[in-house]
Amino acid sequence: MRIPIVRDVLEESNARAQENHALLNKFGICTVNLMSSPGSGKTTLLARTISELNKSALRCAVIEGDITSTLDSERLQPLGVPVVQVNTDPFGGDCHVGSHFVQGALKYLELDKLDYLFIENIGNLVCPAEFYLGEHERVVVLSLPEGEDKPLKYPLMFRECNLCLLNKVDLAPHLEVSAERFTENIHKINGALRVISISGKTGEGFEEWMTWLQTRRADHLSRHGLKAAEEA
Numbered sequence: 001m002r003i004p005i006v007r008d009v010l011e012e013s014n015a016r017a018q019e020n021h022a023l024l025n026k027f028g029i030c031t032v033n034l035m036s037s038p039g040s041g042k043t044t045l046l047a048r049t050i051s052e053l054n055k056s057a058l059r060c061a062v063i064e065g066d067i068t069s070t071l072d073s074e075r076l077q078p079l080g081v082p083v084v085q086v087n088t089d090p091f092g093g094d095c096h097v098g099s100h101f102v103q104g105a106l107k108y109l110e111l112d113k114l115d116y117l118f119i120e121n122i123g124n125l126v127c128p129a130e131f132y133l134g135e136h137e138r139v140v141v142l143s144l145p146e147g148e149d150k151p152l153k154y155p156l157m158f159r160e161c162n163l164c165l166l167n168k169v170d171l172a173p174h175l176e177v178s179a180e181r182f183t184e185n186i187h188k189i190n191g192a193l194r195v196i197s198i199s200g201k202t203g204e205g206f207e208e209w210m211t212w213l214q215t216r217r218a219d220h221l222s223r224h225g226l227k228a229a230e231e232a
């Protein structure tokens, strides 16, 4: 009897991710996978980020990942942008968004009308880092109340991302933590990881974050010889 062995358990997942990537490139949509522990402030950051991008006439959509509930999608509804909720609970309750979920969600979006797609991954500082979804940018949100040791204890996320948003800096006066120690620990894991101190609540750091997003989109469009959606 022959027993088939899947050589790479991620093979199937990566194949879906590559398909997503090709589709997103075709439409020139800069796609950002936002990852963090539960409650670091992803949805709060997203709401303010989308409002800011909309002011510059940049069109956004969101794929909201949660094990269960539509709570975060409902919070984003007032922004009036397309939001697709993916729940993993009916399919085994995975603790991360999978590339097949993204592939399914993309079918609900008008891709020719988008400049940015944000994927809010499921709150979890470990598993989401392991799965490529076809995104262009991987951003980890780490908030001050979580403690300075987190990059040392959960290193993969910090190795895999190309930006860290150090969030809730408005709380610094009330906490016994040091923003410098956070950055030191992040850089012990990944010396090249850019860190932006930010507050989704007060808007501190948003100028730098907006510049980063717009620069990355411009780089990505030019690197792939792509046209923005409105020119395609």
Ligand SMILES: Nc1nc2c(ncn2[C@@H]2O[C@H](COP(=O)(O)OP(=O)(O)OP(=O)(O)O)[C@@H](O)[C@H]2O)c(=O)[nH]1
Pocket: 036, 037, 038, 039, 040, 041, 042, 043, 044, 045, 072, 122, 123, 124, 167, 168, 169, 170, 171, 198, 199, 200, 201, 202
């Ligand atoms: N003080 C302060 N509170 C914040 C900030 N950002 C978010 N919060 C609060 O932190 C809590 C969690 O924020 P969310 O935006 O729901 O966090 P999340 O990462 O989306 O959470 P999950 O989707 O459940 O993983 C809420 O009570 C927010 O109001 C911030 O910059 N400063």
Ligand SMILES: [Mg+2]
Pocket: 042, 043, 044, 072, 120
């Ligand atoms: Mg959220």
